[in-house]
Amino acid sequence: MVGTKLSQQATRLLFAATLLLAGPSVVAAQEPTTLQVSISNHRFQPAEIVAPANTAIRLRIKNLDATPAEFESVSLRVEKIIAAKSEGVVNLRPLQPGRYKFFDDFHRDTAQGTLVVQ
Numbered sequence: 001m002v003g004t005k006l007s008q009q010a011t012r013l014l015f016a017a018t019l020l021l022a023g024p025s026v027v028a029a030q031e032p033t034t035l036q037v038s039i040s041n042h043r044f045q046p047a048e049i050v051a052p053a054n055t056a057i058r059l060r061i062k063n064l065d066a067t068p069a070e071f072e073s074v075s076l077r078v079e080k081i082i083a084a085k086s087e088g089v090v091n092l093r094p095l096q097p098g099r100y101k102f103f104d105d106f107h108r109d110t111a112q113g114t115l116v117v118q
């Protein structure tokens, strides 16, 4: 029947329009939380950073020292060399609440930090 076909098309159009409207907010929900941490005198500043749980995290690590650093975390499974006087970016998957330790593998004795996810 013609009437049924028309209403099917209308339903499909409405569905497509709904998806279009939903699109941008879905993308916005996936935007990562950005956190900043610096390395100065082979120490993290701040040594403790806080992030929301179940949200992608973008960690910007600024190495202010004149020597390279290696941002590393066993529990987060990341390892990234950051050249002297430059910035490194580490993207983390959404995490469960907890305390995740990290360190500079080149200066483990002083450069220790914790990411607190809550």
Ligand SMILES: [Cu+2]
Pocket: 070, 072, 079, 105
């Ligand atoms: Cu390492």
